[in-house]
Amino acid sequence: MTARTHMPLGQEAIAAKGWLGAHKYLLLRRASQLFFLVLFLLGPWFGIWIVQGTLAGSLTLGLLPLTDPFVFLQSLIAGHWPELTGAIGAAIVLVAYALIGGRVYCSWVCPINPVTDSAHWLHRKLGLQKGWQPKRGTRLWIMVTVLIVSGLTGAIAWELVNPITMLHRGLIFGMGFVWAMVAAIFLFDLLVSRHGWCGHVCPVGAFYGLIGSKAMLRVSAANRSACDDCMDCYAVCPENHVISPALKGKDTPLILSPDCTNCGRCIDICAEDVFKFTHRFDALTVAPPESTAAPQPRASRPF
Amino acid sequence: MSRVGTPLSPQRRRFLQDSARAAGGCVAAGSLLAWLARDARALPAEALRPPGALPEKDFLSACIRCGLCVRECPYDTLKLAELGVDAVATGTPYFTAREVPCEMCDDIPCVAACPTGALDPGLDNIDDAKMGVAVLVDQENCLNFLGLRCDVCYRVCPVIDEAITLETEHNARSGSHAIFIPTVHADHCTGCGVCEKSCVLPEAAIKVLPIRLARGSSADHYLKGWEEKEAKGAPVVEGIIDLPDRLPGPGTDNLVAPGGFEPSFKLPEVTQ
Numbered sequence: 001m002t003a004r005t006h007m008p009l010g011q012e013a014i015a016a017k018g019w020l021g022a023h024k025y026l027l028l029r030r031a032s033q034l035f036f037l038v039l040f041l042l043g044p045w046f047g048i049w050i051v052q053g054t055l056a057g058s059l060t061l062g063l064l065p066l067t068d069p070f071v072f073l074q075s076l077i078a079g080h081w082p083e084l085t086g087a088i089g090a091a092i093v094l095v096a097y098a099l100i101g102g103r104v105y106c107s108w109v110c111p112i113n114p115v116t117d118s119a120h121w122l123h124r125k126l127g128l129q130k131g132w133q134p135k136r137g138t139r140l141w142i143m144v145t146v147l148i149v150s151g152l153t154g155a156i157a158w159e160l161v162n163p164i165t166m167l168h169r170g171l172i173f174g175m176g177f178v179w180a181m182v183a184a185i186f187l188f189d190l191l192v193s194r195h196g197w198c199g200h201v202c203p204v205g206a207f208y209g210l211i212g213s214k215a216m217l218r219v220s221a222a223n224r225s226a227c228d229d230c231m232d233c234y235a236v237c238p239e240n241h242v243i244s245p246a247l248k249g250k251d252t253p254l255i256l257s258p259d260c261t262n263c264g265r266c267i268d269i270c271a272e273d274v275f276k277f278t279h280r281f282d283a284l285t286v287a288p289p290e291s292t293a294a295p296q297p298r299a300s301r302p303f
Numbered sequence: 304m305s306r307v308g309t310p311l312s313p314q315r316r317r318f319l320q321d322s323a324r325a326a327g328g329c330v331a332a333g334s335l336l337a338w339l340a341r342d343a344r345a346l347p348a349e350a351l352r353p354p355g356a357l358p359e360k361d362f363l364s365a366c367i368r369c370g371l372c373v374r375e376c377p378y379d380t381l382k383l384a385e386l387g388v389d390a391v392a393t394g395t396p397y398f399t400a401r402e403v404p405c406e407m408c409d410d411i412p413c414v415a416a417c418p419t420g421a422l423d424p425g426l427d428n429i430d431d432a433k434m435g436v437a438v439l440v441d442q443e444n445c446l447n448f449l450g451l452r453c454d455v456c457y458r459v460c461p462v463i464d465e466a467i468t469l470e471t472e473h474n475a476r477s478g479s480h481a482i483f484i485p486t487v488h489a490d491h492c493t494g495c496g497v498c499e500k501s502c503v504l505p506e507a508a509i510k511v512l513p514i515r516l517a518r519g520s521s522a523d524h525y526l527k528g529w530e531e532k533e534a535k536g537a538p539v540v541e542g543i544i545d546l547p548d549r550l551p552g553p554g555t556d557n558l559v560a561p562g563g564f565e566p567s568f569k570l571p572e573v574t575q
């Protein structure tokens with residue numbers, strides 16, 4: 001650890017790349033989340049019916065069916081064999097995320113993500129304690145439990161509590177008391193458990209992580225030799241245990257953990273441009289600079 | 304070397320403890336979820352599922368709560384249950400007859416839109432739908448039962464004269480008129496709710512109820528003799544002796560008939 005770790009988060013990146021450059025993927029992600037939400041809202045709000053339905057199941061341009069594969073799987077286990085339309089929709093979504101990156105759903109589509117992201121932001125600003133940190137595998141256990149309960153009760157179990165589809169449906173069809181659910185998640189992440197919901201509990205994220213474990217889109221610490229240990233990437237990453245093997249390890253610089261949500265915050269926040277988006281077969285690292293000594297602090301950095 | 308009697312290594316102990324904790328947590332969370340799932344099955348009586356909906360238990364395994372059926376309904380009949388507002392399993396489609404009934408579209412767009420088969424695509428004729436059954440629940444307030452000619456529920460029924468008919472009966476109050484009793488025939492009633500919606504009373508006297516509430520059932524072994532006889536074209540039991548019926552007339556214990564006598568058995572006197 002150096003004095004640099006005590007500097008305000010992201011200050012170096014902003015100094016090096018400008019504010020926009022240091023928030024590029026964050027802004028793109030918010031734009032993407034908004035885009036997917038607005039697609040669904042154009043119909044009910046403005047009568048422009050490009051997409052009908054919700055994230056659980058939708059029909060685009062009256063042609064393309066999409067079904068959430070986790071909901072679909074629960075339905076299967078609950079004992080219902082869905083019609084072809086639903087099955088095709090689930091297959092399309094499954095293949096798409098398996099190819100691109102499972103938890104791309106989390107960072108780029110899921111409407112709960114901005115909620116937990118803001119909770120994390122505030123958590124950092126207030127300098128709160130980590131709080132309750134359940135084991136890594138917890139969400140997988142919850143996922144399995146949800147599937148077993150679906151089988152035992154013959155109902156799509158997680159949809160009874162799933163805040164993602166509830167919030168999405170709430171915005172499109174009518175909120176009811178969903179805001180209380182969203183507030184609860186915000187407070188849980190803020191006061192009870194840092195990164196609690198998306199990092200430890202949500203079985204949907206766990207499911208997408210699993211299906212995307214061999215996916216193409218990866219973040220690579222290709223330029224890891226330039227890392228000056230400022231630790232900013234660890235501070236912003238919602239799943240920061242995924243960073244070390246790539247950044248500090250000796251093998252592949254690719255972040256291969258299925259937990260990585262491909263949010264790109266590490267790329268944004270790094271003043272040294274250590275990280276980049278690439279595909280899973282690109283294991284190249286940038287050759288270390290001539291002098292293998294630790295990089296010198298830059299002149300622009302205000303100590 | 305035998306491991307019997309050697310204490311568990313710390314790692315192993317920790318692993319077992321963690322596993323036990325995880326399993327315990329899962330059972331607790333799972334039970335809670337299972338309880339919610341059971342709870343979700345309690346559909347309020349006034350909430351009707353769209354045409355072709357599977358039986359409630361199967362419906363909850365099939366409906367992904369996408370709302371595509373809601374979007375396709377041209378009359379805005381259907382809505383998705385809102386969390387904490389409607390007592391229906393959250394996010395599932397339903398309608399309330401008295402608010403907006405189902406207009407029984409010929410092409411059943413709601414069923415066509417359902418991607419999962421939660422609304423059974425086997426339903427190709429809307430007249431076969433079974434969303435519920437109308438029941439004339441309040442005979443004391445129904446205008447027709449009072450001897451008036453309201454008839455509204457009868458006239459608006461999309462399956463008029465099959466699902467609902469007017470059965471005449473003598474009006475004992477006036478002594479000289481008929482009562483036209485709106486009578487629902489469950490075999491043909493689709494449960495669309497148009498009658499309930501249209502009932503002129505401030506609170507409908509005819510209501511669509513879920514079939515489980517609206518209908519009784521006869522025991523399996525219960526045969527209707529007259530139906531059996533008609534099907535067979537002959538008495539059900541061959542060679543049965545048909546005893547003469549006791550008709551009022553002379554020689555019977557019927558005081559009203561001329562020549563009748565007092566019955567041998569006397570009811571005990573009632574004393575105040």
Ligand code: SF4
Nearest residue numbers: 106110112198202205
């Ligand atoms: S973990 Fe769950 S709630 Fe969080 S972003 Fe992913 S899918 Fe959404």
Ligand code: SF4
Nearest residue numbers: 376405406407408413
């Ligand atoms: S049959 Fe027509 S009116 Fe009835 S629920 Fe379906 S779409 Fe709506």
Ligand code: SF4
Nearest residue numbers: 366367369370372417
């Ligand atoms: S279209 Fe089918 S799956 Fe979707 S909400 Fe309606 S009944 Fe449920």
Ligand code: SF4
Nearest residue numbers: 460492493495496498
């Ligand atoms: S619910 Fe009423 S209007 Fe609809 S079919 Fe039955 S009797 Fe007719």
Ligand code: SF4
Nearest residue numbers: 445446453455456502
């Ligand atoms: S509309 Fe209502 S009051 Fe009129 S006959 Fe039907 S049930 Fe009776």
